[in-house]
Amino acid sequence: MRPIAVVGPTASGKSALGIALAHELGGEVVNVDSMQLYKGMDIGTAKLPEEEREGIPHHLLDIWNVTKTASVAQYQTLAVETVEDIMARGKVPVLVGGSMLYVQSLIDAWSFPPTDPKVRARYEARLGEIGVDALHAELAQVDPEAARIIEDKDPRRTVRALEVIELTGKPFKASQPPKHAAPRWGTRILGLRTQAEWLNPRIELRTRLMFEQGLIEETRGLLDQGLVRDSTAGRAIGYAQVLAMFDGELTEEEAIEQTITGTRRYVRRQRSWFNRDPRTLWLDAAGADVAGAALDSLA
Structure with a gap:
């Protein structure tokens, strides 16, 4: 009954593999x-519609409203309960x-560091x-390693890292x-x-299909x-570009191109992150x- 985690870059086929494994092993998928x-964020996240889940139960989809700030700690609690x-x-x-x-957070014993509303507010x-x-x-000056792993356009995690460093007196990585x-x-x-030569065309095709299938209307x-731009959901790749288009900052084609570029940039981060874990068994x-x-x- 040991869990199986299917990880890897965006558009690499994780959902299809997860369903195939669930069929063969008598499993249920945990998102x-x-x-x-987030509820309603379907097209832009490539969320499998009910009819494509092939009767396999899927857990932890559509549990948060788009106004909610994402919380890894809250997700961890829900996911651990679900898996068990x-x-x-x-x-x-x-x-x-x-x-x-x-x-x-799910597969490792991660205890989350303290928080202080006053420090965070500062x-x-x-x-x-x-x-x-x-x-x-400023984060890079006090903790270069934290700055390296946190994207420079991610305000929430940048603030959180500075908060943790101040409260613990240790580098963010130590938590x-x-x-x-x-x-x-x-x-x-x-x-x-x-x-890249296999994945990049898939990313472009998937992005263009998302816009054709109604990503603008969904947003x-x-x-x-x-949904607002300055929120966790509003910063999601694809939705952020459509919101910028609504504000007159991008044309539709520019929104598409920036979504493709943003996805490829995110894929590079995913590769770097997952490649560092020697526990992972890699498949082509x-x-x-x-x-x-x-x-x-798995045999």
Whole structure:
């Protein structure tokens, strides 16, 4: 009943492999994609519609409103409960997603560092004064390693890192779990390895299909549910570009091109993150029988 995690870059085929493994092993899928947690964010996150889940139960989809700030700690609590319930029922949890921190929070024993609203508010005020680029530069001065792993356009994580550093007196990395310890529950980690010449056309095709299938209309509908640009959901790749288009900053073609570029940039971060974990068994995403290779590796 040990869980199986399917990780890797965006558009590498994780969802299809997860369903195939669930069929073969008597499993249920647990979502580990941070943006698929949001209700109504379907097209832009490539969330599988109900009819494409092939009768396999999927957990932790559509649980948050778009106004909610993402919380890895809250996700971890819900996901641990979900995984243990699936195992208690004699099923195999198949963890599917590419959100790096969410994956690590679930398969590693990660105790989250303290928080202090006053300290965070001070850094948020500083963010408002000088902007995310300058605040990220300040983070780089006190903790270069944290600045390296946190994207320079990510205000929330930049603020959080500075908060943790001040409260603990230690580098941000020190609050993370020991690297390469035994995964929680003995989880077996399968990674989909990709090459740019194979993946980049898939990213472009998928992005253009998202816009053709109604990403603009979906985003417009989410405005009525409270979606704004300065939010976790509003910064998601694809939605951020459409919101910029609504504000007259981009044309539709520019929004498409920036979504493709942003996705490729995110893929580079995913590759770098997952490649550092020696516990991962890598499979060729472009292989003729990925599911068969995965099952053979688990035998």
